[in-house]
Amino acid sequence: MVGSSTVALGFVAERTPTGQPLGVGPFEVLAQYDEGVTAIATSTRDWESRHWHERACGSWSATDLAGHLVGVIGWYHHWLDAAERGSSDPPFPAADLAAQNAKSLRELEDGTGPERVERFVADARRYATRLPDRWDLPYGYPYGTVTAGLHAGVAASEWHLHAWDLTGGKHRPSDPTTLFVAVGSAMTAAQGAVAGRVGRAIVPIAARRKPWDQLLRRSGR
Numbered sequence: 001m002v003g004s005s006t007v008a009l010g011f012v013a014e015r016t017p018t019g020q021p022l023g024v025g026p027f028e029v030l031a032q033y034d035e036g037v038t039a040i041a042t043s044t045r046d047w048e049s050r051h052w053h054e055r056a057c058g059s060w061s062a063t064d065l066a067g068h069l070v071g072v073i074g075w076y077h078h079w080l081d082a083a084e085r086g087s088s089d090p091p092f093p094a095a096d097l098a099a100q101n102a103k104s105l106r107e108l109e110d111g112t113g114p115e116r117v118e119r120f121v122a123d124a125r126r127y128a129t130r131l132p133d134r135w136d137l138p139y140g141y142p143y144g145t146v147t148a149g150l151h152a153g154v155a156a157s158e159w160h161l162h163a164w165d166l167t168g169g170k171h172r173p174s175d176p177t178t179l180f181v182a183v184g185s186a187m188t189a190a191q192g193a194v195a196g197r198v199g200r201a202i203v204p205i206a207a208r209r210k211p212w213d214q215l216l217r218r219s220g221r
Contacts, residue, residue: 024153024178024181024182024185026131026132026135026149026152028175028178028182029149029152029153029156029178029182030128030131030132030152030156031175032153032156032160032173032174032175032178032179032182033124033128033152033155033156033159034125034128035156035160035173035174036156036157036158036159036160036162036163036173037120037121037124037125037128037159039159039160039163039167039171040069040117040120040121040159040162040163040166041117041121043163043166043167043171044062044066044113044114044117044166047062047113047114051113052066052112052113052114056165056166057162057165062113062166063112063113063116064105065162065165065166066113066116066117066120067105067108067111067116068101068104068105068162069116069117069120069124069159069162070108070116070119070120070123071101071104071105071108072104072158073120073123073124073127074104074123075091075104076127076151076155077123077126077127077130078091079091079139079140079141079151080127080130080131080134080137080139080148082140083134083137083138083139083140083148084134084137087140088137088138088139088140088145089140089145090140090141090142090143090144090145091140091141091142092142093142094142094143096142097142124159127155131148131149131152134148135147135148135149135152136148136149139151141154141190143186143187143190143191144189144190144191145190146186146189146190150182150185150186150189151186152182153179153181153182153183153185153186154182154183154186154187156179156182156183157179157182157183157215157219160173160179160215161215161216161219161221164216164221165221172212173212176211176212176215177211179211179212179215180211180212180214180215181211183215
């Protein structure tokens, strides 16, 4: 689960002065972000009630997963709020992600799967409208401090990976290369300069090698 159990991909692309990887600009990242949100909404739109009780991601039912999505997008809003106040420290260590996910799900108010997806979609689309004017803002997330724009790649991958979960492995993003480069850039940017130097040599090759399959594998699927 990207944003919850992501494995650093070990590469980073060369960057423009805004910190965004070359060839992966805000338009491309936000398009993939929106596509992932839409995929979650459309994949569950006509579900029968039984589907919401079936296992979707690890031990989580589809209803649990929808609750996780509500929790995650709530975090993203809080982290961006903190960035606007000038605080870009990580909100908690990456090692605590599993515990924080469980806590977030326990504390979430009751709601049906469809209600949770509806709430997630509204909050995720509202978050997307906040990003363009804050793209270069220093932004803390559990793996370190990057920019809000770099973290948007992590968010986009989170939505696509969970759409894959909800569709039983049928979902595929239209541009997996953009996702791979965007999330890898954010993860390695948070690690520091050494990882960046190594990544500059790896990314042109790595991005050509079944990027979606790599994202699935590196996220534990």
